[in-house]
Amino acid sequence: MKDRRSELVLAAYxxxxxxxxxxxxxxxxxxxxxxxxxxxxxxxxxxxKLIEGVVEHAMQRFRSTLEPHGSxxxxxxxxxxxxxxxxxxxxxxxxxxxxxALRSSRDPALSxxxxxxxxxxxxxxxxxxxxxxxxxxLKREYDSDExxxxxxxxxxxxxxxxxxxxxxxxxxxxxxxxxxxxxxPRTTPQATD
Amino acid sequence: MKDRRSELVLAAYxxxxxxxxxxxxxxxxxxxxxxxxxxxxxxxxxxxKLIEGVVEHAMQRFRSTLEPHGSxxxxxxxxxxxxxxxxxxxxxxxxxxxxxALRSSRDPALSxxxxxxxxxxxxxxxxxxxxxxxxxxLKREYDSDExxxxxxxxxxxxxxxxxxxxxxxxxxxxxxxxxxxxxxPRTTPQATD
Amino acid sequence: MKDRRSELVLAAYxxxxxxxxxxxxxxxxxxxxxxxxxxxxxxxxxxxKLIEGVVEHAMQRFRSTLEPHGSxxxxxxxxxxxxxxxxxxxxxxxxxxxxxALRSSRDPALSxxxxxxxxxxxxxxxxxxxxxxxxxxLKREYDSDExxxxxxxxxxxxxxxxxxxxxxxxxxxxxxxxxxxxxxPRTTPQATD
Amino acid sequence: MKDRRSELVLAAYxxxxxxxxxxxxxxxxxxxxxxxxxxxxxxxxxxxKLIEGVVEHAMQRFRSTLEPHGSxxxxxxxxxxxxxxxxxxxxxxxxxxxxxALRSSRDPALSxxxxxxxxxxxxxxxxxxxxxxxxxxLKREYDSDExxxxxxxxxxxxxxxxxxxxxxxxxxxxxxxxxxxxxxPRTTPQATD
DNA sequence: AATGAATGAGAGTTCATTCAT
DNA sequence: AATGAATGAACTCTCATTCAT
Numbered sequence: 001m002k003d004r005r006s007e008l009v010l011a012a013y014x015x016x017x018x019x020x021x022x023x024x025x026x027x028x029x030x031x032x033x034x035x036x037x038x039x040x041x042x043x044x045x046x047x048x049k050l051i052e053g054v055v056e057h058a059m060q061r062f063r064s065t066l067e068p069h070g071s072x073x074x075x076x077x078x079x080x081x082x083x084x085x086x087x088x089x090x091x092x093x094x095x096x097x098x099x100x101a102l103r104s105s106r107d108p109a110l111s112x113x114x115x116x117x118x119x120x121x122x123x124x125x126x127x128x129x130x131x132x133x134x135x136x137x138l139k140r141e142y143d144s145d146e147x148x149x150x151x152x153x154x155x156x157x158x159x160x161x162x163x164x165x166x167x168x169x170x171x172x173x174x175x176x177x178x179x180x181x182x183x184x185p186r187t188t189p190q191a192t193d
Numbered sequence: 194m195k196d197r198r199s200e201l202v203l204a205a206y207x208x209x210x211x212x213x214x215x216x217x218x219x220x221x222x223x224x225x226x227x228x229x230x231x232x233x234x235x236x237x238x239x240x241x242k243l244i245e246g247v248v249e250h251a252m253q254r255f256r257s258t259l260e261p262h263g264s265x266x267x268x269x270x271x272x273x274x275x276x277x278x279x280x281x282x283x284x285x286x287x288x289x290x291x292x293x294a295l296r297s298s299r300d301p302a303l304s305x306x307x308x309x310x311x312x313x314x315x316x317x318x319x320x321x322x323x324x325x326x327x328x329x330x331l332k333r334e335y336d337s338d339e340x341x342x343x344x345x346x347x348x349x350x351x352x353x354x355x356x357x358x359x360x361x362x363x364x365x366x367x368x369x370x371x372x373x374x375x376x377x378p379r380t381t382p383q384a385t386d
Numbered sequence: 387m388k389d390r391r392s393e394l395v396l397a398a399y400x401x402x403x404x405x406x407x408x409x410x411x412x413x414x415x416x417x418x419x420x421x422x423x424x425x426x427x428x429x430x431x432x433x434x435k436l437i438e439g440v441v442e443h444a445m446q447r448f449r450s451t452l453e454p455h456g457s458x459x460x461x462x463x464x465x466x467x468x469x470x471x472x473x474x475x476x477x478x479x480x481x482x483x484x485x486x487a488l489r490s491s492r493d494p495a496l497s498x499x500x501x502x503x504x505x506x507x508x509x510x511x512x513x514x515x516x517x518x519x520x521x522x523x524l525k526r527e528y529d530s531d532e533x534x535x536x537x538x539x540x541x542x543x544x545x546x547x548x549x550x551x552x553x554x555x556x557x558x559x560x561x562x563x564x565x566x567x568x569x570x571p572r573t574t575p576q577a578t579d
Numbered sequence: 580m581k582d583r584r585s586e587l588v589l590a591a592y593x594x595x596x597x598x599x600x601x602x603x604x605x606x607x608x609x610x611x612x613x614x615x616x617x618x619x620x621x622x623x624x625x626x627x628k629l630i631e632g633v634v635e636h637a638m639q640r641f642r643s644t645l646e647p648h649g650s651x652x653x654x655x656x657x658x659x660x661x662x663x664x665x666x667x668x669x670x671x672x673x674x675x676x677x678x679x680a681l682r683s684s685r686d687p688a689l690s691x692x693x694x695x696x697x698x699x700x701x702x703x704x705x706x707x708x709x710x711x712x713x714x715x716x717l718k719r720e721y722d723s724d725e726x727x728x729x730x731x732x733x734x735x736x737x738x739x740x741x742x743x744x745x746x747x748x749x750x751x752x753x754x755x756x757x758x759x760x761x762x763x764p765r766t767t768p769q770a771t772d
Numbered sequence: 773a774a775t776g777a778a779t780g781a782g783a784g785t786t787c788a789t790t791c792a793t
Numbered sequence: 794a795a796t797g798a799a800t801g802a803a804c805t806c807t808c809a810t811t812c813a814t
Contacts, residue, residue: 002809018299020295022213025808026810027807035774036776037775037808038774038775038811038812041810042773042774045810047809095298101290101354102213102288102353102355103213103215105354106211106213106216111354118355118359122361133785144368145364146364146367148364149361149365150347150364150365153347153350153351153362154347154350156344157349161295161297161298161304162294162297162304162307162308166308171343172342172345172346175337175339175343197798218783220783220784228799228800229801230784230801231786231802232799234784234785235788235799239785240785404600404685408599408600408601408682409685410655411788412788421794421795422795423789424796425796427789427790428796438805464628481681481684484739487741488674488681489599489601490739490741492597492598492599501741501745504741527794530752531750532754535748535751535754538751539732539737543732547681552694552697554697557724557727557729558732559727562729564725573609604805605804605806606803606804613779614778614779616806617778617808618778620805620806622777624806625805625806626805652774774814775813775814776812777812777813778811778812779809779810781807781808783811784803784804784807785803785804786794786803786806787802788797788800788802789799789800789801790798790799790800790801791796791798792797793798
């Protein structure tokens with residue numbers, strides 16, 4: 001993360017999170033790192049190549065999000081909360097993933113990358129469901145693609161500013177936990193604003 | 194739809210759906226309607242004003258999406274399907290709403306508009322739940338903000354290209370219907386694309 | 387002065403005084419009168435024709451300035467003061483004359499008009515000198531082109547914002563009166579800020 | 580004069596002299612130097628900044644005009660002639676100073692610059708008068724603000740095309756010399772046209 | 773490895789002018 | 794006599810990209 005290339009990618013990543021692709025300017029990326037615009041082009045011949053670098057970085061970052069990090073028992077619940085927390089702590093990731101999602105409709109290569117990533121996410125969540133079911137912490141019928149899909153959907157929606165901003169994200173997550181039968185005691189999530 | 198102003202807004206709306214804000218060019222919007230660029234500026238002094246016009250149009254379009262359109266009985270299920278279908282038939286709306294959602298994090302005015310719209314959506318869905326519960330078509334406990342929130346979340350995620358493109362959207366929706374106890378017989382939704 | 391044509395010319399005249407030719411916009415001229423831009427073009431086919439109208443108006447206005455308006459006796463001194471006062475009361479005239487003077491170097495027709503006007507002014511002043519000399523109110527040797535020229539020069543310089551703004555204009559005028567032997571008693575002109 | 584920045588300023592200076600602010604076009608300035616319009620913006624972020632460069636240049640140029648350049652004795656007369664000659668040899672300077680004078684009424688910053696410059700000029704001339712009086716080449720009473728003011732006024736008026744074009748400027752100058760008692764022998768100035 | 777200087781293509785915006793009504 | 798709508802041409806300014814050093 002300390003070589004020029006990575007610095008530039010990170011700066012671009014932040015620019016996209018802040019201003020969207022709409023507001024991404026190579027000069028500002030270079031300035032963010034403190035180098036000349038020509039230096040940026042030394043590492044990335046075109047803006048598109050720089051964006052590819054950002055895609056890689058975002059995917060790597062996002063992959064780390066997917067990994068279950070908790071204990072074996074109530075791991076599923078821990079997972080949902082962890083993702084939620086991460087999206088709040090590092091909103092840039094949600095913003096960039098949103099930008100990439102929209103862009104993927106115009107960029108076949110990116111579309112494939114994103115599809116792969118969502119598939120990986122889906123499979124990861126399904127694996128989590130499977131294990132929880134096996135441990136008896138979850139009804140067997142909930143070990144399915146459908147349940148995995150709705151979990152991924154809910155978490156995805158939460159990365160959008162409009163939803164993530166208000167208390168609705170927490171409510172959706174809470175209901176998800178209830179249906180899965182993994183809700184904690186009487187939690188009354190507060191809206192963060 | 195037959196006056197210049199509306200034509201221009203519609204052309205801009207389509208441009209945004211197709212190329213995002215990133216690719217919105219006033220000259221192409223004007224060309225899309227077959228008028229000179231100066232004519233566009235006759236109706237909209239700045240690009241920003243044109244975008245405001247698009248926001249209005251999208252909101253109006255989206256509001257019509259929210260309205261329950263089915264019969265009184267299994268209206269809830271009909272509603273979910275209707276929204277799903279509309280997003281597939283008119284993918285532009287989802288794309289534009291996605292663009293607006295991302296942009297709202299940089300545009301306070303837009304942020305307010307979007308928040309209002311999502312709140313309206315949420316309230317509409319909750320109303321639907323209430324009625325269904327009253328008619329006995331739904332467990333009473335499902336008449337709540339939390340359930341409404343997860344429904345809105347799921348539908349929102351489906352408007353994103355990445356999710357809507359694949360079969361995962363249908364799976365999420367199916368599970369939603371199961372939990373709500375309103376799933377139809379053996380439906381095997383096909384992925385479109 | 388109450389017909390459309392005159393109104394438009396007057397509005398343009400004021401615009402030029404305020405913003406210079408650099409800032410003259412036909413639309414603002416029309417707006418100043420409260421009519422549509424197309425109406426302006428009904429009266430003046432081109433912007434240039436409108437400017438010609440302004441030139442006429444300015445010349446007419448300026449000509450009235452030239453005319454000696456005082457009593458027969460110490461008319462010369464009265465004249466200098468009157469011009470000075472008029473330039474302060476109606477600074478627009480000085481501004482427009484300045485703009486026209488500069489423009490005349492690029493516009494032969496205007497150049498001729500301006501030259502004629504200055505010649506008329508010169509002759510007028512010389513006539514005043516002649517009469518004053520005849521009445522014994524002025525040394526005979528001061529009845530000359532050279533003296534008329536320096537009077538016109540001094541008054542001209544005073545119409546420029548840079549000079550007219552400060553106290554230097556008054557000082558120049560005072561010295562002129564002294565040399566002509568027509569200075570009043572102890573006058574201490576104040577700078578108008 | 581050999582770096583890009585100066586070249587651009589000089590080209591703009593000439594454009595203003597030729598066509599006024601009204602006719603100043605950045606593209607023509609760039610073309611005048613033989614560079615792309617983007618290169619101009621590399622050195623001057625906005626047109627206004629370029630104009631500021633021109634103001635600096637004009638002031639510097641004008642300051643050199645102010646400096647007395649002759650011998651000590653009849654320096655005063657030499658000075659008047661020198662300024663007169665310079666304005667004829669380099670009419671651009673007069674034109675640009677005229678444009679700046681008019682613009683100063685709309686631009687407070689410029690107004691201050693111009694006022695400072697005229698004040699400097701005034702003080703310079705007064706210094707010249709003082710020295711001439713001390714040397715006995717001038718009546719003591721002519722060592723005053725009033726005399727300096729009328730000298731500056733006369734020279735200023737001469738920089739305007741309308742006046743400078745004809746023979747009136749020379750006549751005014753001649754009379755000035757007479758009053759100052761520094762006129763040469765029988766000179767019959769010719770109009771330069 | 774890094775940069776200052778330069779550029780082509782194109783962006784949003786302005787403006788005098790036209791024309792059917 | 795007056796206007797709303799429309800336009801071509803041109804304007805200032807931007808941006809990704811190039812290249813000699």
